[in-house]
Amino acid sequence: MTRANALIVDDEADLLDLVRITLARMDITAHGVTTLAAARAQLASRPFDLCLTDMRLPDGDGTELVRHVTELYPDLPIAMVTAYGNMDTAIAAMKAGAFDFVAKPLDLRVLRELTTAALRLRPTNHVTAAVADLPTSAQLLGDSPQIDALRGLIAKLARNQAPVYINGESGTGKELVARLIHQLGPRAEQPFVPVNCGAIPTELVESELFGHRKGSFTGAVSDKAGLFQAAHGGTLFLDEIADLPLPMQVKLLRAIQEKAVRPVGAEKELPIDVRVISASHRHLEAEVTRGRFRQDLYYRINVIDLTIPPLRERRSDIPILTRYLLARIADANGGAVSTLSEAALTRLGSYDFPGNVRELENILERATALSDGSELLPDDLRLPVTVEAAAATAPVSVTTAPAPPSSPPAAPPPSDTTASLAERLAAIERHILTQTVSECHADLAQAAAALGVTPASLHYRLARLELNAADIL
Numbered sequence: 001m002t003r004a005n006a007l008i009v010d011d012e013a014d015l016l017d018l019v020r021i022t023l024a025r026m027d028i029t030a031h032g033v034t035t036l037a038a039a040r041a042q043l044a045s046r047p048f049d050l051c052l053t054d055m056r057l058p059d060g061d062g063t064e065l066v067r068h069v070t071e072l073y074p075d076l077p078i079a080m081v082t083a084y085g086n087m088d089t090a091i092a093a094m095k096a097g098a099f100d101f102v103a104k105p106l107d108l109r110v111l112r113e114l115t116t117a118a119l120r121l122r123p124t125n126h127v128t129a130a131v132a133d134l135p136t137s138a139q140l141l142g143d144s145p146q147i148d149a150l151r152g153l154i155a156k157l158a159r160n161q162a163p164v165y166i167n168g169e170s171g172t173g174k175e176l177v178a179r180l181i182h183q184l185g186p187r188a189e190q191p192f193v194p195v196n197c198g199a200i201p202t203e204l205v206e207s208e209l210f211g212h213r214k215g216s217f218t219g220a221v222s223d224k225a226g227l228f229q230a231a232h233g234g235t236l237f238l239d240e241i242a243d244l245p246l247p248m249q250v251k252l253l254r255a256i257q258e259k260a261v262r263p264v265g266a267e268k269e270l271p272i273d274v275r276v277i278s279a280s281h282r283h284l285e286a287e288v289t290r291g292r293f294r295q296d297l298y299y300r301i302n303v304i305d306l307t308i309p310p311l312r313e314r315r316s317d318i319p320i321l322t323r324y325l326l327a328r329i330a331d332a333n334g335g336a337v338s339t340l341s342e343a344a345l346t347r348l349g350s351y352d353f354p355g356n357v358r359e360l361e362n363i364l365e366r367a368t369a370l371s372d373g374s375e376l377l378p379d380d381l382r383l384p385v386t387v388e389a390a391a392a393t394a395p396v397s398v399t400t401a402p403a404p405p406s407s408p409p410a411a412p413p414p415s416d417t418t419a420s421l422a423e424r425l426a427a428i429e430r431h432i433l434t435q436t437v438s439e440c441h442a443d444l445a446q447a448a449a450a451l452g453v454t455p456a457s458l459h460y461r462l463a464r465l466e467l468n469a470a471d472i473l
């Protein structure tokens with residue numbers, strides 16, 4: 001096998017030598033250069049398997065090289081050497097595309113781990129192909145542009161070691177996304193350890209995360225490894241991180257920064273190599289403002305953030321998710337796969353899913369269990385009746401003439417006392433929408449503002465009632 005080649009960019013001769021010797025022991029040839037210009041020339045002249053650059057160079061700064069490599073050699077992993085404790089630089093480098101960083105003075109263990117991880121990285125196109133190879137159960141399904149963009153981001157993040165923070169409402173797929181980042185990256189063969197921080201009693205959090213020594217507290221009858229150690233070499237997924245008590249946040253920050261943990265009752269720290277992915281359904285920034293989450297930890301775990309939109313903002317994903325979930329339910333129960341009637345799908349399409357994909361899964365599971373046939377009907381879904389749901393299922397037979405612009409508010413449509421509640425609500429909504437759109441001369445942004453809804457919500461409501469803004473004028 002040919003030896004791997006690494007490009008080392010640093011103007012300190014001692015450091016170049018140290019890296020050269022360390023990498024030579026790993027069977028890697030290190031080519032050292034001292035300036036950005038020389039690094040660019042080397043990169044253009046031959047392929048490399050890894051690049052390590054110092055931050056401060058005589059002719060510029062290392063993040064410029066990170067950008068250059070990310071743009072021209074996207075498959076080349078590049079890591080940054082930063083001054084000890086300079087987290088700002090490390091974070092800026094990772095945001096620019098560096099896959100990891102190592103602090104000065106160089107800890108050779110960290111350097112070796114970083115190098116091994118870099119050499120395990122798959123080329124970008126292989127990562128994208130690997131997504132398609134995963135079983136459907138491990139995939140992020142959906143046709144919406146938001147999910148498409150998310151899939152691209154996951155493939156990119158899998159290639160780097162930066163901490164990722166995932167925000168999204170409950171049930172949107174945060175854990176699924178974290179698993180994908182892990183599975184598509186160089187740590188895939190190592191453990192993925194999910195932890196729900198909110199579910200661990202406060203007094204046990206430290207011992208659960210970092211482990212404990214026998215006798216360190218009542219009940220500690222033997223040494224126990226913590227979840228950080230269980231995830232060594234792999235990924236620790238800290239779900240609901242906002243629920244961690246403040247004193248624990250300090251210890252977590254230290255563990256992430258020092259890449260070491262101290263079990264409760266232990267004298268020495270243990271080195272750990274763990275990629276941390278965290279998540280919360282809360283807005284961490286707001287938690288920081290309220291003093292409930294430490295700013296320094298927020299800054300450290302949030303190097304790259306990723307938001308999963310709620311299902312109601314990507315309704316086009318509902319059909320594919322429904323097909324997949326119905327197949328999964330049938331598989332688990334050993335029965336035939338149920339289908340959804342057109343009307344039931346329409347009903348789902350107008351429901352808001354406060355519990356997102358998990359709620360969709362529960363609704364379909366209940367409907368499958370309770371329905372009489374293999375085709376699920378709207379009533380089988382047993383959705384809570386909301387004004388929206390009621391209006392969505394109402395026939396669209398009631399029409400109202402548009403009010404002339406700037407006329408006094410027109411009277412509501414005459415109430416047909418024989419019509420159902422849903423039909424009557426739909427008629428009222430139709431009347432309000434028609435009147436406002438007309439008054440705003442079909443300017444939907446203005447109409448949305450006047451109605452206190454988002455433009456997307458107004459579009460959706462108009463489409464649902466089969467109203468065309470251009471026809472209203």
Ligand SMILES: Nc1ncnc2c1ncn2[C@@H]1O[C@H](COP(=O)(O)OP(=O)(O)OP(=O)(O)O)[C@@H](O)[C@H]1O
Nearest residue numbers: 139140141142169170171172173174175176357358
């Ligand atoms: N886009 C998707 N494609 C396929 N399955 C999905 C998708 N999104 C979510 N799921 C499924 O929905 C369920 C909930 O997802 P997950 O547990 O990842 O959500 P979460 O955001 O971590 O929830 P919580 O905040 O409550 O922990 C899981 O069964 C998951 O596989």
